[in-house]
Amino acid sequence: MITISKVIQDSAETLKRNSIVEPMREAKSLLALALEKDMAFLIAHPEYELKEDELNIFQSYIKRRSNHEPFQYIAGKQEFWRLDFIVTPDVMIPRPETELIVEAGVKILENIENPYFCEVGIGSGCITVSILHEIKKAKAIGLDISEKALKVAKLNAEKNKVSDRLELAKSDVFENLTEDKNFDLIVSNPPYVPSEDVPGLQAEVRDFDPYVALTDGKDGLSIIKKLINESPNHLKSGGFLLMEMGFNQSNKVREMFDLEVWKEIEFFADLQGIPRMVKAQLF
Ligand SMILES: C[S@@+](CC[C@H](N)C(=O)[O-])C[C@H]1O[C@@H](n2cnc3c(N)ncnc32)[C@H](O)[C@@H]1O
Structure with missing residues (x-):
């Protein structure tokens, strides 16, 4: 013994x-x-x-x-925004820097009467479930291209008692939204790693986070670009987009915003001082 x-x-x-x-x-x-x-x-x-x-x-x-399997996949859980989330190999492990989106999202929605928001690439559900947990009057729709990820998001919504205010749907970005929506806010932490950078990532990330959660299979900017171009079809006038990005993408992301469509474009840094999230408001 x-x-x-x-x-x-x-x-x-x-x-x-x-x-x-x-x-x-x-x-x-x-x-x-x-x-x-x-x-x-x-x-x-x-x-x-x-x-x-x-x-x-x-x-x-x-x-x-x-x-090199991450502790969180072995444990099957991760804390995020002081809530417990189930994680399986089908979803990315929630990262602390992603709490920037929750913080900004809560600030935007807390003053709106019946807030309705959308997340593209909901994964584990950490962002949307946390916002719904903070703002009891909010409702949301969560989209993901991965059906397996949507199942985990559903479990996490149930675990944190927000499932009655969350609709989930399989969709490639906004493709399966049947009609143009009128969201107050769209949030996303899209797959933004350029595919050529994936082999150089640490083993814990490269070999275990789902590939589709890490990269768009291209230059890392294609889904970001789609979100910037297509969100105006689904936002109310004056609605917001909050989006996470990679460590050296902020200049390219800034250039993607049409300044006749968007205003108040602001970048927020993570704890390492890296611009990590962009906030933009529709005219
Ligand atoms: C970086 S992970 C973010 C997951 C979770 N929102 C978070 O912040 O931890 C990106 C998510 O986007 C999903 N995704 C990838 N490509 C997509 C697409 N074209 N349309 C919708 N979702 C997509 C992935 O399946 C994954 O769940």
């Missing part, structure tokens, strides 16, 4: 050999997950001997993490 302290040491060594950053922290997190305990339990019981099934589960987690 092996104790908590010994199994942490051994598995941290394994993770380190496989180039996992912060192997000790990762080993502890995975052990806490396998034992369904918190960190305090690990600290308080270093001599606890793992049962055979606990050891088997933990070893399978260490094997997956050594293969």
Whole structure:
């Protein structure tokens, strides 16, 4: 039988050999997950001997993490906007910088009487579910080209008790919206990595986030361009577009806005100071 302290040491060594950053922290997190305990339990019981099934589960987690599978896919969850989200291999893991869209979206919608918004590429649902959770009077439609992702978004809407205010539909950008809509806001974190950059991404991202969530298969700007060109057909006059972008795309994105159609174009930086989100208002 092996104790908590010994199994942490051994598995941290394994993770380190496989180039996992912060192997000790990762080993502890995975052990806490396998034992369904918190960190305090690990600290308080270093001599606890793992049962055979606990050891088997933990070893399978260490094997997956050594293969660079992100912790969140192993755990099947990720916190975002202080809410819990289910994540499966069918959706991108919610990233902290994407909370910029939620923050700006809430500010826009909180003063509107019956706010109605749309998300293109809803994925796990983290953006739309968070906004609906904040603004109880809001309703939304979430679109995604991936049917599997839409199923995860549905689960997350149910988990966070907003599913009665969310409609979901499979669509390539706006293609399946049957009529021109009158949204107050359109939000999107589109796949914006140029396809030629995908091989150079870290293994955790390249090999595990869905390819269709990372890249448009082209220069990374094609869906951004569609959103800028087609959103005016689905927004109220004075409505807003909030969109995330890649780290060096802001200049190109700025040039895509027709200044006779859009006003108040503003870029917001993430915690690293990189322009990460654009906000624009329709005339
Ligand atoms: C970067 S992920 C964002 C997911 C989620 N909104 C988030 O912020 O974590 C992009 C999402 O867009 C979807 N997508 C990719 N191409 C699309 C398209 N042409 N039309 C609609 N959705 C698309 C992907 O399936 C994926 O769920």
